[in-house]
Amino acid sequence: MSQPALLALAAAGLIALAFGRWARQRLQRTRLAALVFDHSDLGIIVADTKARLIAVNRAYCRMTGYAEAELLGTNPRLQQSGLHDETFYRELWRTLNQTGQWQGEIWNRRKCGEAYPVWQNISIIRNQLGCIVHYVAIASDITPVKAVQERLDHLAHHDALTDLPNRLHFMSSLERALSHANRHHASLALLFIDLDHFKAVNDSLGHAAGDQLLIEVSVRLRRAVRAEDLVARLAGDEFVVLLEGLSTRDEAAGIAREILSDLQAPLQIAGQSLTAQASVGIAMYPGDGHSAEGLLKAADDAMYEAKDRGRHTFAFCSAPTD
Helix, strand or coil, X not given: CCHHHHHXXXXXXXXXXXXXXXXXXXXXXXXXXXXXXXXXXXXXXXXCCCCCXXXXXXXXXXXXXXXXXXXXXXXXXXXXXXXXXXXXXXXXXXXXXXXXXXXXXXXXXXXXXXXXXXXXXXXXXXXXXXXXXXXXXXXXXXXXXXXXXXHHHHHHHECCXXXXXXXXXXXXXXXHHHHHHHHCCCEEEEEEEEECCHHHHHHHHCHHHHHHHHXXXXXXXXXXXXXXXXXXXXXXXXXXXEEEEECCHHHHHHHHHHHHHHHHCCEEECCEEECCCXXXXXXXXXCCCCCHHHHHHHXXXXXXXXXXXXXXXXXXXXXXXX
């Protein structure tokens, strides 16, 4: 065999060897990608250029409740929750087409009908000519994350012992109520409630008994007022009630009497029968204050006036504070 032929044969052999190595590496990468696709904890879907699903992994099926056969060939809009408007989806597609990627929170719906939050990353896959060939989406069910966020938000705005709104929540609500009342020329009342002789309960029966008393008082306060009224615990044995939509002082006085009557019913704490009593101060908007802080101070002052009258009674604010 001539030298040129030998060289050609050697070159062909090297090419075949290199191609074989490339083919094995490509096959290995394909198998690795398939393993990742099948065993990932994240939901992965692949859609064609018409947004029809051509591949879904097991995690996505578990997350949605659909079997693979039920999803293949369908459009992901099958899982839309109905919680997003058309503007949301238009903006999604605009961003995806402009940047080649979209990520964010989206609410989908499982096969059982339950809406759930997903953090989703959608990418466009193009060929060497720049043409779109596939869409790939990776989705993570963030229901547990949202639950933690909601719990933390609840704890930030509610009292840990009684689960009533705390001072932060109450002051924000009072400011909104005052703004609404100002716009609509309406009245509202603020009741400041302080338990009488609460320290004696803590000193004689212990703090656990005091806590139980506060919990029982919170239940009775909510029961004594209307469903739309806001009851909050400011601190210690201090509670407040926001009454919107009142037209007269007599209505506020009637609710104060109801609260005092409910609190007076005997209750069992630490093996003893106790009677909770309280002093209630009432401030009215717009007569007794125009700001949240001013109205709260007016109600607080009225509460001390009730204590001066002998406790377990109510008193109205006698002088505006702002």
